[in-house]
Amino acid sequence: MRVTLKIFCLLASAAVTTYSCSKNDNPAPDPCSGYNKTINFTKTESVGTSNDGTITILEPRGDTITYKLNNGAYQTSWYFTNIPPGNHVITIKNDKGCTDTAQITILNYGPKYALVKQIIGGPYVIGGYCGPCHLGVGNSGGKNFDTDASIVANWDRIKARAVDNIPSQMPEPPNAMLTPADKQKITDWVNAGHRQSD
Numbered sequence: 001m002r003v004t005l006k007i008f009c010l011l012a013s014a015a016v017t018t019y020s021c022s023k024n025d026n027p028a029p030d031p032c033s034g035y036n037k038t039i040n041f042t043k044t045e046s047v048g049t050s051n052d053g054t055i056t057i058l059e060p061r062g063d064t065i066t067y068k069l070n071n072g073a074y075q076t077s078w079y080f081t082n083i084p085p086g087n088h089v090i091t092i093k094n095d096k097g098c099t100d101t102a103q104i105t106i107l108n109y110g111p112k113y114a115l116v117k118q119i120i121g122g123p124y125v126i127g128g129y130c131g132p133c134h135l136g137v138g139n140s141g142g143k144n145f146d147t148d149a150s151i152v153a154n155w156d157r158i159k160a161r162a163v164d165n166i167p168s169q170m171p172e173p174p175n176a177m178l179t180p181a182d183k184q185k186i187t188d189w190v191n192a193g194h195r196q197s198d
C-alpha cells in the first residue's frame with residue numbers, strides 16, 4: 001500500500017504540482033477548520049495608576065464558550081476588569097477546544113482627561129455630548145473627535161465652544177449646553193496642561 005502510494009505520489013507530483021501527498025491515507029477532519037470568529041468587544045481605558053481597564057466581549061457569547069486574558073485561566077465570564085494599560089490578547093475557546101484571538105490595547109488616561117473623554121464621547125464611550133456631529137462619520141466644522149489625538153489637539157477650541165460659548169455654544173443648539181459641573185471638568189483638564197495624561 002505504502003509503495004503504491006509513493007509511486008502514485010511521484011506520478012501525481014510530476015503531473016500536477018499542486019497535488020499534496022504529505023498527508024495520511026485517512027487524515028482526521030480538523031474540527032476547528034473554519035473556526036474563525038469575529039470577536040466584538042468594548043473596553044474602558046485604565047485611568048491614572050489604577051490599572052483599572054476593562055474589556056467586555058460582546059460576540060461571540062454562549063454556554064459553551066470560555067474566555068481568557070493573556071496567559072490567565074479560561075473563564076465563563078465575558079467581562080474582564082483591573083487590566084493595566086498595554087497590549088492584551090483575548091482568547092475565546094468553544095466546546096471542541098477551537099480557539100480564536102483578538103489583540104486589544106488598553107490605553108492610559110489621566111483622571112482629568114478621562115472625564116473630558118466621557119463628556120465628548122467616542123468609540124467605546126457610552127454617552128457623551130459631541131456626537132453624532134463630531135463622532136463617527138460626523139465632521140461638523142471640520143472636527144471629528146474619535147481619536148484622543150484630535151481631542152488633545154483641539155483643546156482650545158473645545159474649551160472656547162463648550163465652556164465659554166465663543167463664538168456660540170457647543171453642543172450646537174437646540175441641544176442643551178453643558179452643565180456647570182461638566183464645563184468645570186473641561187476647564188480643570190485645560191488648566192492641568194490639556195494632555196491625555198492629565
Ligand code: HEC
Nearest residue numbers: 129130131132133140141143157158161162170171172175
Ligand atoms: C448637533 C450637532 C453638534 C453637536 C452635538 C456638537 N457640535 Fe460642534 N459643531 C457643529 C456644527 C454644525 C459646527 C460648525 C459650525 C460652527 O462652527 O458653529 C461645529 C463646530 C465645532 C467646532 C469647530 C469650530 C471652532 O469653533 O473651532 C468645535 C471645536 C466644536 N464644534 C466643538 C464641539 C464640542 C466640544 C461638542 C460637544 C461638547 C460639540 N461641538 C457638539 C455641530 C455640533
